[in-house]
Amino acid sequence: MSLRGKIKRHVERLKAAKFARDEKGATLIEFGVLALPFFAILGATLETALVFFASQILDSAVGDASRVVRTGQAQSAEWSMANFRQSLCSRTLNVFNCDAIRIRVRTVNLFANATYAAPVDEDGNWTLVEDYNDGGPSSIVFVEAYYKWPVALNLFGFNLVNQPDGTRLLGSSRVFKNEPF
Numbered sequence: 001m002s003l004r005g006k007i008k009r010h011v012e013r014l015k016a017a018k019f020a021r022d023e024k025g026a027t028l029i030e031f032g033v034l035a036l037p038f039f040a041i042l043g044a045t046l047e048t049a050l051v052f053f054a055s056q057i058l059d060s061a062v063g064d065a066s067r068v069v070r071t072g073q074a075q076s077a078e079w080s081m082a083n084f085r086q087s088l089c090s091r092t093l094n095v096f097n098c099d100a101i102r103i104r105v106r107t108v109n110l111f112a113n114a115t116y117a118a119p120v121d122e123d124g125n126w127t128l129v130e131d132y133n134d135g136g137p138s139s140i141v142f143v144e145a146y147y148k149w150p151v152a153l154n155l156f157g158f159n160l161v162n163q164p165d166g167t168r169l170l171g172s173s174r175v176f177k178n179e180p181f
Helices: 003-021 026-070 081-089
Strands: 102-108 140-150 167-177
Touching: 026 081, 026 140, 026 167, 081 102
Parallel strands: none
Antiparallel strands: 102 140, 140 167
16 A cells, blocks of 8 residues: 555545544434424424313303303393393303304203213214303302314324314203202
């Protein structure tokens, strides 16, 4: 081998050794490896928080609107479904599309008769028949409200979807005895 070939080979070994010791790109590679799981966990946390936030708003709105029925104010004002919906929607902080909230207010004979039926079928279609009957004094009233919350994040099949249409069904209910107004 010529002197020129030996020098060239020696320089190539030095470059390879120097390249092997170089750590300038290590941070970028580590970030690339950890970024996907980090952002997936961050997104899942935010999505879960939004679903819980929306669920709490719906539950609070149903409780507040039901209080108007329980105290007899709705009956004395001769409320209809539209009035109850307006009362409920005014308490949702504009988080929901109020026209998409399904509501049923009905009277039952006994607290034990306040039973739930699935508001959607296995295909995600609504089966709940909206109704408004706020009863009279001392009536037992069962109030139900449901909403299909859109779920944005879907990572590898891990999501909060519980409906075939890619939404999460949120629900809230109250069972109470009207005051003797």
